[in-house]
Amino acid sequence: HSVKEEYFNMLKEQNRETPEPVQDESASNDSDSYIDPDSLDPKDSLLPSREIGLHDISFAGERAGWNLRGEISEAIDEMLSELENVAEPISKQALEHIHADDVVLVYGDSGTVEVFLTAAKRKRNFKVIVAEAAPEFSGHRMANKLSALGIPTVLISDSAIFAMMARVNKVIIGTHAVMANGGLIAAVGAHLVGEAAKVHSVPVLCVTGLYKLCPLFPYNLDAFIDLKSPGPTSAYADLGGASDLVQVVSPSFDYVPPDLVSLFITNTGGHQPSYIYRLLSEYYDINAEEEL
16 A cells, blocks of 8 residues: 555646646647546556556656556556465474474465475374365375375264374364464365364464465454355255255364463464464554554
């Protein structure tokens, strides 16, 4: 948002310094020859609109001395570079958190968790318990991949998580998004894992890149948790005549409160959930949402 404000302020300053051009009858019909920056709303998108074409914005940018295309291209290149290299700094921290003969519980399938455990396998001997993560059963894929890497792996059902938690040294999970308060939007069932770990005083580590950081607070969970078809959980034909009396809720994700997460392992190091607000201020303009 600050970039938008600076851009339009520069246009306004240029307009004050430049005298209003004198237009003849032929030039007055050319609507693309001049732009009044005072008529532009800084809150509007910089993308071309119906009223202002791409030619107009490029011309105004040249008058203001700002190469907007270069700024956007640089930001895109920076994001692509971060996405390509996010796994390496996370995997380098594996030996700091996984020790010899540890028993690690993971939930479902996560590429970041897989890379993290693979890096630890090079110098540590440990065991992994994989919860199957029904109804998608992505834990089956995770168990096969870890077993192929030579890591001792045990696949369990979700109903056995609480019983097996007493034997676990730490829980390592991935996430779809990290909310502004340090909570997680993770796979369905992750909240169950967090609650079981809390009862047994087992630390929960979340491995994720900071590109998943979200500037929103989970005030209304219904806005973040989408519902999907309950078919994999409860087939319609199995309900019989009671189908009109039964309501099956099948969420796509789980919200995990920040008090259930012990540590975030990110591409910039380890962070407590309470430190997410600081990372948020570095990645986002925290006042932009209030002004829009």
